[in-house]
Amino acid sequence: MLIIGAKGFAKEVLEIFKQKNNLDNLAFYDDINTDICDLLFNQFPVLKDENNVKLRFKKGNNEFTIGIGNPILRKKLFDKFTLFGGKFVSTISPLATIGSFDVEIGEGSNILSNATLSNSSKIGMGTIVYYNVVITHDCVVGNFVELSPNALLLGHTKIGDFSKIGAGAIILPKVKIGKNVTIGAGSVVTKNIPDNAVVVGVPGKIIKYSEVLNF
Secondary structure, three states, X not given: OEEEOOOOHHHHHHHHHHHOOOOOOOEEEOOOOOOOOOEEOOOEEXXXXXXXXXXXXXXXXXXXXXXXXXHHHHHHHHHHHHHOOOEEOOEEOOOOEEOOOOOEEOOOOEEOOOOEEOOOOEEOOOOEEOOOOEEOOOOEEOOOOEEOOOOEEOOOOEEOOOXXXXXXXXXXXXXXXXXXXXXXXXXXXXXXXXXXXXXXXOOOEEEEEOOOOOO
């Protein structure tokens, strides 16, 4: 497995592999940060050249996941490493609680310890579900979404692609969050939110709009 990124969130993803006792042939990729050594934690190789990645993929070691949190950057990295021949793979902590019925998790999603996904919940591709997130029944979460620690999605909530739900935020039942929305930490969202909005407060209010995404 290749983890794209070697700082920050990549270390959270690494812990999932440790929990699963699946550290064999694990490597990282980072061509941005010059202060990273060739071995992360004196154990895991850090690739720093795209040609090395392509060679690794050609040899059959083509599974990758993304250890970077930003939803838009995650999408760009997905596109890039898929073109190299990579296979986007989900990483799910064995300490997460996943419902037994009608649960869908898209490829390349990262689900960390103590997250809870109830029955009839659906998670899109490339989405991050952080520690202690609770996704209750009949929720639908889009692609490349970031759900921060302790976020709570109540029944029949829908979250659009590329949206970010802040730590401890609560989305009330049947509320629809649009695409590329940012919900501030601790906010309580009681009504539908349009695309590109930035929301904070209790109850959540729109304070501004982000630039419209071109994809």
